[in-house]
Amino acid sequence: MKIIDIVILIPILIILSVxxxxxxxxxxxxFPPQASAESLLVDDLFSFLVTLGSFIFLGVTGAIxxxxxxxxxxxxxxxxxxxxxxxATLEIVWTxxxxxxxxxxxxxxYQVYSQxxxxxxxxxxxxxxxxxxxxxxxxxxxxxxxxTEKIEVISKQWAWIFRYPExxxxxxxxxxxxxxxxxxxxxxxxxxxxxxxxxxxLKQDIxxxxxxxxxxxxxxxxxxxxxxxxxxxxxxxxxxxxxxxESVEDYNQWLKLAAxxxxxxxxxxxxxxxxxxxxxxxxxxxxIVAPAKPPLVNFHD
Amino acid sequence: xxxxxxxxxHHEDVMNWRRYFSFSTDHKVIGIQYIVTSFLxxxxxxxxxxxxxxxxLTPESDLLDRSVYNAMFTMHGxxxxxxWTFPVxxxxxxxxxxxxxxxRDMAFPRLNAAAFWMVPVFGIILLSSFxxxxxxxxxxxxxxxxxxIQNPAGTFINGxxxxxxxxxxxxxxxxxxAVNFVTTIVKMRAPGMTYFRMPAYVWAVLSAQIIQLFGxxxxxxxxxMLLCDLSFGTTxxxxxxxxxxxxxxxxxxxxxxxxxxVIILPVFGIFSEVFPVYARKPLFGYRxxxxxxxxxxxxxxxxxxxxxFASGTPxxxxxxxxxxxxxxxxxxxxxxxxxxxxxxxGKLRLNTAMLFALGALVMFVFSGITGIxxxxxPVDIHVNNTYxxxxxxxxxxxxxxxxxxxxxxxxxxxxMSGRMYNEGLGQLHFLLTFVGANLNFWPMHPxxxxxxxxxVSSYDxxxxxxxxxxxxxxxxxxxxxxxxxxxxxxxxxxxxxxPDNPWRAIGLEWMVSSPPxxxxxxxxxxxxxxxYGYGQSEPLTKSQDVSQE
Numbered sequence: 035m036k037i038i039d040i041v042i043l044i045p046i047l048i049i050l051s052v053x054x055x056x057x058x059x060x061x062x063x064x065f066p067p068q069a070s071a072e073s074l075l076v077d078d079l080f081s082f083l084v085t086l087g088s089f090i091f092l093g094v095t096g097a098i099x100x101x102x103x104x105x106x107x108x109x110x111x112x113x114x115x116x117x118x119x120x121x122a123t124l125e126i127v128w129t130x131x132x133x134x135x136x137x138x139x140x141x142x143x144y145q146v147y148s149q150x151x152x153x154x155x156x157x158x159x160x161x162x163x164x165x166x167x168x169x170x171x172x173x174x175x176x177x178x179x180x181x182t183e184k185i186e187v188i189s190k191q192w193a194w195i196f197r198y199p200e201x202x203x204x205x206x207x208x209x210x211x212x213x214x215x216x217x218x219x220x221x222x223x224x225x226x227x228x229x230x231x232x233x234x235x236l237k238q239d240i241x242x243x244x245x246x247x248x249x250x251x252x253x254x255x256x257x258x259x260x261x262x263x264x265x266x267x268x269x270x271x272x273x274x275x276x277x278x279x280e281s282v283e284d285y286n287q288w289l290k291l292a293a294x295x296x297x298x299x300x301x302x303x304x305x306x307x308x309x310x311x312x313x314x315x316x317x318x319x320x321x322i323v324a325p326a327k328p329p330l331v332n333f334h335d
Numbered sequence: 336x337x338x339x340x341x342x343x344x345h346h347e348d349v350m351n352w353r354r355y356f357s358f359s360t361d362h363k364v365i366g367i368q369y370i371v372t373s374f375l376x377x378x379x380x381x382x383x384x385x386x387x388x389x390x391x392l393t394p395e396s397d398l399l400d401r402s403v404y405n406a407m408f409t410m411h412g413x414x415x416x417x418x419w420t421f422p423v424x425x426x427x428x429x430x431x432x433x434x435x436x437x438x439r440d441m442a443f444p445r446l447n448a449a450a451f452w453m454v455p456v457f458g459i460i461l462l463s464s465f466x467x468x469x470x471x472x473x474x475x476x477x478x479x480x481x482x483x484i485q486n487p488a489g490t491f492i493n494g495x496x497x498x499x500x501x502x503x504x505x506x507x508x509x510x511x512x513a514v515n516f517v518t519t520i521v522k523m524r525a526p527g528m529t530y531f532r533m534p535a536y537v538w539a540v541l542s543a544q545i546i547q548l549f550g551x552x553x554x555x556x557x558x559x560m561l562l563c564d565l566s567f568g569t570t571x572x573x574x575x576x577x578x579x580x581x582x583x584x585x586x587x588x589x590x591x592x593x594x595x596x597v598i599i600l601p602v603f604g605i606f607s608e609v610f611p612v613y614a615r616k617p618l619f620g621y622r623x624x625x626x627x628x629x630x631x632x633x634x635x636x637x638x639x640x641x642x643x644f645a646s647g648t649p650x651x652x653x654x655x656x657x658x659x660x661x662x663x664x665x666x667x668x669x670x671x672x673x674x675x676x677x678x679x680x681g682k683l684r685l686n687t688a689m690l691f692a693l694g695a696l697v698m699f700v701f702s703g704i705t706g707i708x709x710x711x712x713p714v715d716i717h718v719n720n721t722y723x724x725x726x727x728x729x730x731x732x733x734x735x736x737x738x739x740x741x742x743x744x745x746x747x748x749x750x751m752s753g754r755m756y757n758e759g760l761g762q763l764h765f766l767l768t769f770v771g772a773n774l775n776f777w778p779m780h781p782x783x784x785x786x787x788x789x790x791v792s793s794y795d796x797x798x799x800x801x802x803x804x805x806x807x808x809x810x811x812x813x814x815x816x817x818x819x820x821x822x823x824x825x826x827x828x829x830x831x832x833x834p835d836n837p838w839r840a841i842g843l844e845w846m847v848s849s850p851p852x853x854x855x856x857x858x859x860x861x862x863x864x865x866x867y868g869y870g871q872s873e874p875l876t877k878s879q880d881v882s883q884e
Contacts, residue, residue, distance in 0.1 A: 064784045076713050083711065087704035094700050097675050098693060107615070107682035112839075115616035115681035117870030124676070125620050125669070132668040136661035136707070143711040144654055150713060153650075225481040226580060228645065228720065232786025235717035241581060241647040242481065242574040259795065263645070263720045263788055265475050267482045268401050271791035307401070316399045320470040323487045 050092055058085030069258055069279060070234035071251040072150045077235070079146050086135065152236065153247040182215040182249070189220070189227035189240050190326045191266055192273035192304035203292045205333040206300035208260055208277045210252045211285040220246040223326070228263030231277045239264045252279040268322045269304035276335075292333040299327075300334035358452065360444035361853055362433050365451050367751060369426025370744070372454055373419050377737075379462070380414035381813055383407045388775075388809035391802045396793040404792040405473035406465075406494070412476030413461065413498065416594075417505045420732060422454050423740055424601045425512055428540045430751065432516065434844035435534050437525025437862065439854040442518040446511055453508035461501040464494040472498035475790060477587055480572040480580045484565045491566060499562040506555035513547035516540060525843070527862035527876075534842060534866040535624050539604030542628040543597045546635060550590040550597075557586030581647040588639035596635040599731065600628055602739035603670055606692055609742050610674050612840040613689035614681030617867040619673045627666035634663045644712050645719040653712045660710035664703065671700060687761030691742035694769045698734025702727055705780065720790075723783025729776040733812075738768060741819070748823070749837045753850045754830030760822040767815035774808025841868055841875055 061077075061084040068074055105115075185208070186197040196208045210216055220229055222240040229248065230237040233256070238248050262273035280288060304325035354364050355371070386407050390398040399407065429447065433440055441447045464471035469488025472478065472495045486493055520541045524533070561583060563569040570576035572583040611618045618624060640648055640656035674696060683689070705727040709715050718724060741764070748756050778801035787798045794802070836845040843862075847855055860876035868875065 064781055066786055072713075076717055079711060080708065080714050083708045083714065087707065091700055091704050094671060094675060095697050097679065098697060101614075101675075101678045101681070101683060102685065102693065105614075105678065105681050105683045107684050111682060113615070113682060114870035115614060117617055117868075118619065118676075118680070119617045119867075120620040120623070121676075125623055125673075128672040129665060129669055132665050136664055139707065139711060140658050140661045143657060143713055146713045147650070147654065152716075225485070226479060226646075230720075230786070230788070232717070235713075237645045237716050237719055239646045243577075244647065246647075259786065261786075261788060265479070265482070265720075265790045267485065268405060268473070270405075271396065271401070271788075271793045314397055314400055316403055318400050318403055318470060320400075320402050321468065321488045322402050323485050 050089055050096075053092060054085045054088040057088040058082065060084075065235075066233040066258070067254060067256065068233070069231075069252055069254040069256060070236065071253050072152065073233065073235040074253075075146045075149055079143060082142065083139065086139070151249065152238070153249050182217045183211055184217050184219070185210075186219045187221065187229060187240070188223065188329075189229070189262065189273075190223040190329075191225060191323060192262070192269040192325055193300070193302055193329050194260070194262075194273070194275045195329045195331060198289065198292075201289050201293055203289065203333070204297065204329070204331040205292060206329065206331050207275055207333065207335060209285060209288050209333075210277060210279050211282045212252055212255050212279050214282065215249060215251050218248040220248055225266050226264045227266050227273070229260070230263035231258055231260045233258040234277070237263050252277070255279050255281060269307065269325060272303035272307065288333075295332045297330040297332050298334070300329055300331050302328035358448050360440070360448050362429050362441045362444065362447060363751075363851060363855075365447050366426045366428075366430025368451055369422050369429060369454065372451075372458070373422035373426060376414050376418035376458055377423070378816065380411050380419055381816070383411040383414065385809055385813050387411060388806040390792060391794070392806045394794050394796045394799055399792070401792050402470065402473055405475075405790070406471045408790055409472050409475050409498075410461070413472075413501075415732065416476065416598075417502065418454070418458050418461070420598045420736055420740075421505070421509060424543075424598060424736075425450075425509070427605075427740070427743055427747075428516060428544075428601060431747065431844060432519060432537055432540055433523070434750075434847070434851060434855055435537050435842060436520065436523060436528055437843050437856065437859055438519060438523035439856060439859075441515050442523055443515050447515050450508045450511040450515070453504050453511075457501040457504040457508070460497050460504070464497040467492050467494055467497065469493050477584075477591075478561065479587075480561060480564065480578075480583050481574060483561060484573060486565060495565055496562065499558050499565065502558045503555055503562070506551050506558065509547055510551050510555070513544040513551070516544040517548065520544075525856075525859050525862055529862075531622060531625070532862050532865050533625070534604075535607035535618060535621060535628070536601070536604030538625040539600040539607070539628045542632040543600040545629075546593045546597050546600075546632050549636065550593040553586055554590035554594075557583055557590075560586070581643075584643050584646055585639070588642045590639075592639040592642060593632075593635045595728075595731070596631055598736055600631065602695070602736050603628065605739050605743045605746075606670075606674055606696060608842070609688055609692040609746050610677045611867045611869055612746070612838050613684045613686065613692075614678040615684075615869050616677055616681040617865075617869050617871075619676035620669075621865065621867055624670055624673050627669050630666040631663060634659060634666070638663060641710055641715070644715045657710060657712045661707065664707055664710075667703060671696070671703070686745075686758060687756070687765055688742045688746035690762065690765045691738050691745065691768075694765065695735050695738035695742060698730050698738065698772065702730035702734060705730070717786075718783050720788055721783035722779040722787045722789055725789045726776050726779030726783060729772075729779065733772050733776065738772070741765075741768070744823075746838070747844075748826070749833030750844060750849050750851070752827045752830070753833050753848075754826050755833050755837065756826040756830060757822050760818045760825075764815060764818040764822065767811060767818065771808050771811035771815050775805050775812055776808070778802070778805040778808075842866060843876070846876065 058081045061081045065077055186199060188195040196205045220240040222242040227240045228237055234250055236250050256279055258277045260275045260277045262270060305328050308325050355368055390404055468490045474483035483495055520537060560571045564572055570578040572578045572580045574580055607618050607624055637659045638656060640652055641660045644653050745761055782798055782801050787794055833849045835848055862876050864873045864875055
């Protein structure tokens, strides 16, 4: 390599690095708000991947663009390029560096996943040792108050029911206390559903006939979208609700309020569309699976 | 050099259009039959996609009935995979492999024809499901139980049954093709065509077809079991009867992930052929590029659970498959760097084929990077089943695969048709495609990061902006096929006569007439050097006569 090449290459690498770091920083803005302890970890990991990815993408496409501009053959130039068939050093380098990078990415991701400690389906196979690590509480969150809040989640075509077993109340919205570990028990009555709250960066399929543990820690007060994330048939898109994160006082007050109300049928988008004719441009009225009856819950909006 | 053997007699045979509608056993006819048939299905699948994009122009579900929308994305995915990408790549391989390795035909010509004629059969079965009670399958192209076995119409003949029959027949057809390709490549190479003198494309096809042989039986068996659950009362996957729906997911992805490599490997092969020709340089690190195809095929068999990171999979399984998934990027990276090194310092000629190949490579690199992000379990738990995934695989399947196929169709069009294509129309086609594809698929990434799920027929208003952009891109992509169709039909009928080797390319297929005669070679050439001798003066072959002297 000539000295002049190195002199040119170094500023290019510096510019690439600066741009990539900037992209990594920008990536935090591409997400919904960070409403759970886990989301902080995931966003850091993603930012790291964006930085690496930008560097590689800009480097490779930059080289391609440079070639397209500066290595064009003249119209009447029928000669061939240099007959370079390979370069062992270069090939070893571009095998070793990606190998190093993916080992790095994998171990970082492993650490993050361990820290999140979301549990998920642990008992499908009995032959494993669960990945034992400091629980998600290791997430950099202050004031995490024990004990954990236990809530049951029941999903069906196409409705959510959230049950608070200690108070024996049900709700069509998932109310959560802020800064307290939450432990959900996920269940489905018919097909596979998925619990997804984008602001928490968390998702878990719910397999019928299994109860799945799922843990996380909300850290930001607010009302966030909650959706079915595993395609569940005709009204899949309508199967959505909210996760409402409240201060502990508000949350306790809400529990008390809900306990005083007698269960009534929650409004249900699937049932509404199923029973009422809508005016869409293309309407076939193919027979479809009938939605479950709107669940009776103590609280709905 | 083999001689010009396009005698009058051969020429007449080649130009007889009726052959394309017959049970021909000529691999070149079968190749073109595959390509044309699959392109027609591509247009149908694209029409479904435009209906989807039409619905997603607005947040409300207001264009299509929800069940029609669900049928549309199910059929779009199924048609594009099983009736466009697979058959078009099989068609290209059918046309090219025997020519490239110096064979007169595939090893089993009648098996080859039988495999092709199953394509229109299962295509018609699949599309006829629009006319049965309940309409076509609406369970997504994965057909996960239990929704795929709910059968709301209650009839024996229903969309899901037809879907499963079509997939099973498609699987059988592809297994027949795989047996044929592997046998042909192993057994029918011309004298002197050692493994390390095979074009990288042939290596890629070999690797892809080995995956087909090992993986497809799993999917086909899974489809048959699901069909039994749906129609004959078995309970393999029905949780209400003690079955395990996650088992189906394993069956499905055990093949359907490697299937991605069945699709992308031949496209890698296309890159490896196109770049050296238009850069006038040997393929950089040919042996490593060739071997990396086999490595990718090997590792690809061990990554399927990364589609199920958010499913019923325990933590240890997520971690193991994250590691294997990351590993795939190493041999893939080797290829990307090799292609860039191939064009670096070359004498580039940016015609339509080269532009498509370069555009496809850029889009592939982008999809590779988002692929690494998806391979990381914590990130995937957030973006799994969102538009981030949809954007990622459309960069692969449209950006890399479909644009790579276009590169191949332009590059080998003179060989197949004996005519030159119109360069201006070709470049217009490239421009519309590249802009349309990026407009359509790039916005899906921010949408996914924001949490917009795939397969939804309505969405929250905050997602509107990027959806409108994506829809505009989608309609542009629909229009981009018009200059292509005009170009291909027009050039085939009235284009300039193509010489044997219009691109001054090295390869056995360029040493016979355009189009090649029946049985390809009058006399099988003897190969005496490697496939990418650009900038070198060594000839590729010597004739049999010389060898006897």
